[in-house]
Amino acid sequence: MPAPLELSTDVLVIGGGPAATWAALHARESGADVVLVDKGYCGTSGATAPSGTGVWYVAPDPEKRSAAKASRETLGGHLADHHWMDRVLAQTFTNMERLGTEGRYPFPIDPATGAQDRTGVQGPEYMRRMRAWIQRAGVRILDHSPALELLVETDGSVRGAAGYQRHENRDYTILAGAVVLASGGCAFLSRALGTNVNTGDGALMAAEVGAEFSGMEFSNAYGIVPAGSTVTKTAYYGYATFFHGDGRIVEGAGSTKGRSVIARTLLQEKVFAQLDRATPDVQRQMRMGQPNFFLQFDRRGINPFTDRFEIDLLAEGTVRGTGGINIVDDTCRATVPGLFAAGDAATRERICGGFTGGGSHNSAWAMSSGTWAGTGAARHARHAKKVTAIDVIGAGRAGLRPEGRQTLAAQDVVAAAQAQLLPFEKNYLRSGDRLTAAADELDHLWIDLSAGLAPISGVDRIRSRQAAAMTAVGRWMYRSALLRTESRGMSKRDDHPDLDPRQHHHILTGGLDHVWTATSPAETVLLAHAS
Numbered sequence: 001m002p003a004p005l006e007l008s009t010d011v012l013v014i015g016g017g018p019a020a021t022w023a024a025l026h027a028r029e030s031g032a033d034v035v036l037v038d039k040g041y042c043g044t045s046g047a048t049a050p051s052g053t054g055v056w057y058v059a060p061d062p063e064k065r066s067a068a069k070a071s072r073e074t075l076g077g078h079l080a081d082h083h084w085m086d087r088v089l090a091q092t093f094t095n096m097e098r099l100g101t102e103g104r105y106p107f108p109i110d111p112a113t114g115a116q117d118r119t120g121v122q123g124p125e126y127m128r129r130m131r132a133w134i135q136r137a138g139v140r141i142l143d144h145s146p147a148l149e150l151l152v153e154t155d156g157s158v159r160g161a162a163g164y165q166r167h168e169n170r171d172y173t174i175l176a177g178a179v180v181l182a183s184g185g186c187a188f189l190s191r192a193l194g195t196n197v198n199t200g201d202g203a204l205m206a207a208e209v210g211a212e213f214s215g216m217e218f219s220n221a222y223g224i225v226p227a228g229s230t231v232t233k234t235a236y237y238g239y240a241t242f243f244h245g246d247g248r249i250v251e252g253a254g255s256t257k258g259r260s261v262i263a264r265t266l267l268q269e270k271v272f273a274q275l276d277r278a279t280p281d282v283q284r285q286m287r288m289g290q291p292n293f294f295l296q297f298d299r300r301g302i303n304p305f306t307d308r309f310e311i312d313l314l315a316e317g318t319v320r321g322t323g324g325i326n327i328v329d330d331t332c333r334a335t336v337p338g339l340f341a342a343g344d345a346a347t348r349e350r351i352c353g354g355f356t357g358g359g360s361h362n363s364a365w366a367m368s369s370g371t372w373a374g375t376g377a378a379r380h381a382r383h384a385k386k387v388t389a390i391d392v393i394g395a396g397r398a399g400l401r402p403e404g405r406q407t408l409a410a411q412d413v414v415a416a417a418q419a420q421l422l423p424f425e426k427n428y429l430r431s432g433d434r435l436t437a438a439a440d441e442l443d444h445l446w447i448d449l450s451a452g453l454a455p456i457s458g459v460d461r462i463r464s465r466q467a468a469a470m471t472a473v474g475r476w477m478y479r480s481a482l483l484r485t486e487s488r489g490m491s492k493r494d495d496h497p498d499l500d501p502r503q504h505h506h507i508l509t510g511g512l513d514h515v516w517t518a519t520s521p522a523e524t525v526l527l528a529h530a531s
Contacts, residue, residue, distance in 0.1 A: 001458075005168070005170055005171070007174045010033045010178070011035075011176060011381050012035050012036075013035070014147045015343070016041070016141075017046035018046075019342040022366070022367045023373045024180075025130075026372075026375045027378040029137065030375050033300070036140070038145065042127075043127045046184055046195075046197060047193070048276070048363070050193055051126045051193065053251070053363050054119070056068070056089065057092055057096050058089050059093070059340055068089065069085045072355065073353065074318030075380040076322075076352050078522070079522050080349065084531050085351045092364040095371060097349040099129070101216040121363070123194075130191075136424075138239060142165065146201065147183075149394045150339070150467055151175065152392060153387065154391075156209065158178070158338035159391070159392050160173070160392065173389060177377075178338050178377035178381040180340045180374060182370060184198040186473040189470070190315040192314045193230040200469035203325065204473075204474055207398060207510055211326070211510065212325075213326055213508065214508050215323035215348070215507065218349070219318045221356050222259065222314060226312075228303060231293055232494045234259075241277065244271070245269060245272065251471045259313075260429060270308070271311055276347070313377060320356045322348040322352045323349070327341055327347065331372050334346065338369070342370040343370060354489015354491060366367050397450070398449055398453065398472075405452070406452060406453070406456075407451070410464045414467045416444065421442075421470070426438050430492060432495050439474075442471055460464060463481075474478055476510070484507055
């Protein structure tokens with residue numbers, strides 16, 4: 001194996017999607033030297049890159065912004081924070097302006113006004129422009145270089161990361177004054193488009209240095225897809241009618257309200273859909289906005305507006321959910337010194353509460369939180385003392401430094417975790433008994449993998465860490481869901497079907513060998529936690 005790569009920088013950004021690139025850009029513009037490491041190829045990997053997406057872009061008009069905030073408060077269980085929503089709306093407006101000018105993004109022109117339409121972006125072009133932009137700014141990009149663990153000083157502060165470069169077949173160590181985790185969420189390798197890199201790696205690394213999480217019970221998003229497909233563009237199914245196999249309409253089924261009806265029906269029989277409520281004008285807009293959605297139909301000779309097609313549900317986890325690393329101030333700082341979080345890796349409860357924001361809110365949160373995390377990390381790095389390799393240690397354990405000899409294979413751990421996390425009768429249609437059984441199975445799996453998941457090669461370490469991360473995310477998710485004994489936001493409980501006003505709070509969680517949970521007031525998420 002070639003000699004390891006050893007680097008030192010002011011700010012290290014882990015990830016390669018919108019949150020990571022905006023973080024890298026603003027850290028660099030704040031005067032920091034910046035290195036970005038991506039598990040894939042920055043600009044093409046992640047959930048944004050292959051698709052079109054809306055953006056929560058609202059003109060700075062008080063009435064319009066008040067309406068934008070109010071539109072989702074009830075859906076999110078009134079857990080969103082107006083301070084954060086105001087900040088995101090303002091920052092998103094600024095960033096989209098910059099994207100069109102400095103980022104050179106070719107926004108379409110509204111024929112009615114002659115102005116650019118900045119309410120959405122095409123992922124492939126957006127991320128291509130972001131990569132070029134940060135390169136012009138002087139950010140150093142290491143592609144196909146997944147981070148495997150964070151590096152910490154003896155006082156627990158985060159000072160960089162270590163990982164593996166797949167194409168170079170070598171390890172790397174990067175010392176840094178601060179680290180931004182923008183590694184995306186966790187979709188449990190469900191095959192949802194663009195999420196094969198989203199296995200919760202950043203969450204695992206954060207937990208190993210003592211970070212806490214918030215809103216993990218709101219991580220049970222499922223997208224509607226044509227059977228056998230990976231394209232989860234659920235918003236388009238707002239124009240759909242859903243059918244039984246014999247042609248009868250599935251009463252109560254829908255994409256926003258009524259998805260649980262689809263899930264329950266799928267447990268018994270096949271379900272079919274037809275986008276028969278889209279007018280010709282809407283059909284044209286849909287094809288322009290999401291061309292890849294229609295490729296799957298065109299290749300199979302299906303007209304989704306006139307033909308019925310079989311559907312399924314795919315888990316999207318924290319990619320579409322709102323849970324993630326807890327952030328404790330306006331710079332998106334985590335509960336550990338030197339660590340910042342952005343995008344899907346961070347909790348999105350601040351603007352969405354307990355219900356996924358879909359593409360538009362997610363996109364706005366990614367660029368806004370990335371901006372603040374990058375700026376905050378650069379400021380933190382300016383005051384951080386210089387360290388050398390002898391001053392830090394690797395925090396990684398499970399799947400990297402096992403307690404025993406190798407007795408498990410990564411693919412077997414992944415399969416065992418998926419068996420508890422992917423079935424919607426366990427994760428989506430929730431009840432206390434099913435949640436407890438699944439959480440207990442994941443606890444046992446964690447004990448086994450901590451002792452027996454022993455990687456050998458560099459690629460094996462990547463797979464082992466993914467398996468450990470998926471298991472850890474599932475444990476936080478289910479233990480948080482068990483503590484919320486009500487139905488609020490995305491977390492619906494069959495055994496607690498009503499919203500309980502006494503549970504108007506956030507749920508914090510963390511820990512690895514022992515998972516803890518605690519509650520925190522909705523107005524202020526506290527740093528303290530209880531076992």
